[in-house]
Structures are given as structure tokens and as C-alpha cells.
Amino acid sequence: MSTETTAATNAKAIDYGLDNWRKLHIDQQPTWAEHPDYAPTIAELNALPPLVFAGEVDAMRSQLAEVAEGNAFLLQGGDCAETFEGATADKISGRVKTLLQMAAVLTYGASMPVVKMGRMAGQFSKPRSSDMETRGEVTLPSFRGETVNGYDFTPEARAHDPKRMLRGYHTSASTLNLIRAFTKGGFADLRSVHAWNRGFTDNPNHARYEQTAREIGRALKFMEACGVDFSALKTTDLYTGHEALVLDYERALTRIDSRTDLPYDTSAHFLWIGERTRGLEDAHVDFLSKVRNPIGVKLGPTTTAEDAIALINKLDPNREPGRLTFITRMGAGMIREKLPAIVEGVQREGAKVVWVTDPMHGNTISVPSGYKTRRFNDVMDEVRGFFEVHEALGSFPGGIHVEMTGDDVAECLGGSDPVNEEEFADRYESLCDPRLNHAQSLEIAFLVSEYLKGRRGTK
Ligand code: PEP
Ligand code: MN
DSSP, X not given: OOOOOHHHHHHHHHHHTTTGGGGSOOOSOOSOTTSTTHHHHHHHHHHSOOSSOHHHHHHHHHHHHHHHTTSOEEEEEEOSSOOSTTOOHHHHHHHHHHHHHHHHHXXXXXXXXXXXXXXXXXXXXXXXXXXXXXXXXXXXXOOOOTTTOOSSSSHHHHSOOTTHHHHHHHHHHHHHHHHHHHHHSSTTOHHHHHHHHHHHHTSGGGGGGHHHHHHHHHHHHHHHHTTOOGGGGSOOOEEEEEEOOOHHHHHHTEEEOTTTOOEEETTOSEEEEOGGGOOTTSHHHHHHHTSOSOEEEEEOTTOOHHHHXXXXXXXXXXXXXXXXXXXXOOOTTTHHHHHHHHHHHHHHHTOOOEEEEOXXXXXXXXXXXXXXXXXXXXXXXXXXXXXXXXXXXXXXXXXXXXXXXXXXXXXXXXXXXTBOGGGHHHHOOOSSSOXXXXXXXXXXXXXHHHHHHHHHHHO
């Protein structure tokens, strides 16, 4: 990474336009610019080492290019909002384990490599529909994720505190350290991952997935019998990604790489722009257009084909496969109606993006008890709609983006081993959106694997 002098680095930042966003309209930001800790915190973040390295970011972009070409599939999953307290060894290993289990099943279904990415090690800031939250007589700033403020409903906790960005950085560093250890240290061995999945399919509620699990087991035995070198299957790459929301943080972690002389946002391998901050002339799109990382944009049901094309022109002017991922989150009732025009528009433009479904954010409902939840069947219906639309238009359904955890929480309703509303009182843990629990996550992977197999069959 860069060994440039500060003055030279600053000059390059100006050349690359890394601070243009400061002149533009920006939504969903903390109000901490006048805070006495603001400037020292930014200075400290500027001096900290990168969390990810430019070479890894480039490798991920190349793998995403394979997804754009229809030769690999992308799995992205993790918490809606990570928490500092939740960054424990048990919870991180549970999430990594679940992602690896899902990836093994998807690899089999797709007969393709699966690019794995956690919504992990940096997913600490949240856009909100309202700046303020009222409970009874009291109105306070909304919770915006732990790099901005605290969840407790007190004036102290809800105050925007720039120093929280440092805790976000250090928590991301320790999470990433564990992810690297787990994925490189033997934990990711495909044979153990398959054995864990047998635990899932041995549950009579999941009997319908047993056949697929048996087929994977046979494939592994076949490889072993052929003398395949399993050492290659003992380690894997698990990339990190989060919503690039708080631009003070993203800008402070952006570095000019000494090898390529180009800017990389080193807070994560992949950054995405949320549905609420994708305005074409706004700060988030401008800032992310300047960094070399692969970029995602969430597209909700109001997106037009023109919007999508304008985003491509701004974020991927060189039409570089792997650079841009569109993460559609239309809702089960809208996907079949809204997605085709967007895909056709992008096809007419001759652009190659990665198409990913986020079947979570268009399917959030509130139940009378006050909890936000999602029905497993709605989630699956959106996934099915996504596959149908891409199948009909000849585009490649490149991946799935889910909010999930490795724990046995009760936050989303349904699944074969169904979660009911009565269980929320004891096992609803998310501070933000409801996540699929361990079993629901695996079930999605088995179902998507079946679609992918079907797709292969029709080729
Ligand atoms: C999210 O991914 O948690 C999120 C807020 O998504 P969206 O921008 O699609 O609403
Ligand atoms: Mn969410």
C-alpha cells in the first residue's frame, strides 16, 4: 500500500476527485461535523492501516467478472446491522459456517464456483426512513447503526458520536482477522462443510433436501476415489462488503495503492449504494464512481431502465465486467412486473452487470405485536420471480443477497421447520431488519440450488 508522502497523496486525492462528493447533495449522514472529536477522529482513521488490500479487491472484481459472464454465482449474506457486542468468536464463526454451508450447496446446484461475500466486518451504519424516533412523549434521533450512535433510547446513546467510527474500524479488523483465520485454517474444508449440512438434512422437517445432500456426498466420494487433491478444497476466499453510507468513514479509509496508483476504499472489498442514496447526481454515487472496488447498487421498484443505464454510465463508464452489480429488491409482488424493463434496457445498452436478487428488503412487513418481519414464502417467491425473469430474457441470474445469521433466532416467519410469531418475544435479536436463521438460510440455499440445477438442465 501507499508509501507516498501526505502532500503527494493529497494532490492525488484531488486529481481523482475523491472529495467532490462534499459539494454535492447528500442524504442519511450523521450530524457530527462540529463535534470536537470529529477532526481528530478523521485524522486517526486516515493514519490507520487498510482493512483489505488492493490486490484482494482486484481478485474479487475478476471473480465478479466471471459472474457477469455467467460462469460463477455470488452469495452475499450477513446481518442487517452488525453490532460491536455481537462481534464474538461464536457469532462470527456461526455466520461464516452458515455462509460456507450455503455456498457448498449452491456450488453443487450451479456446477460453478460461488463467490462468497459476508455483509460482515463493516456493516455498521444504517439508512433510516425517519431522522427521529418518537416513543410516547419522547422524541430522539433514530438509531443509525453503531458507528453513528447507540441503540438505547436515551439522549446520550442517540447522540451522534464520531469516535464510534474508530470502534467500527477496530471491530471490523478483529472480525476480518477471524474470517481470514477460519477460511484459511482448515475450518472451510469442503468435507466438514458437507458433514454439517447432513445435520440439517437429517432433521425430518428438511427431508425433501436429503436427496441433494446425498448427491453432494456421492460427488465428494467420487472425487476422493479419483485421487482429487483435497488440499485445494480446504481453504476458500470469503470477501467482505457493506453499504457505503457514512462517507466520512469511507473517505478516511480510501488509499492510493502504490502498485496501481489508483484509489481503493480499503474498508471492504465490495461496497454498495443503498436504495435511499442512489441519486445520480448525489454524493454517494459520485464518491463510489472514483474508487476501484467492485460496486453494488440496490434497485427498488421505482427504478426505471433509464435510471439503471445512467448509473452504469456513471459507475461503469468503461463497461468493465465485475465492476458493477445491480442488487434488485423489488418485493415478491413487483419483481415480475418491474425487473424485465430494467434488464432489457441494460441489454440494449450492451452493458454487462452482475444481477443479484435481494429478496429481503422488498418483503418487510410489521406484525401487530410491533415486530418487523418477513415471510419465508415471500422471500422465496421473489427469488423465483428473479429466476423466471432472467430465464425469459436470457440474462444470467448471478447471485443472491440475504440478511441471515448462524444463530437459531426467530425473526422471519415460516420455513419447513416453521418460525411462528409467538417465538419473537424470546428469540428476536436483530436491532434492525429481521434475518433468516441458520435453518432458513440453508433452506434457501437448497431451494436456489434446485433452481440452478434446473437451469443447467434447460441449457
Ligand atoms: C439494507 O441492505 O439493509 C438496506 C437498508 O437495503 P436497501 O438500501 O435496499 O433498503
Ligand atoms: Mn436491512
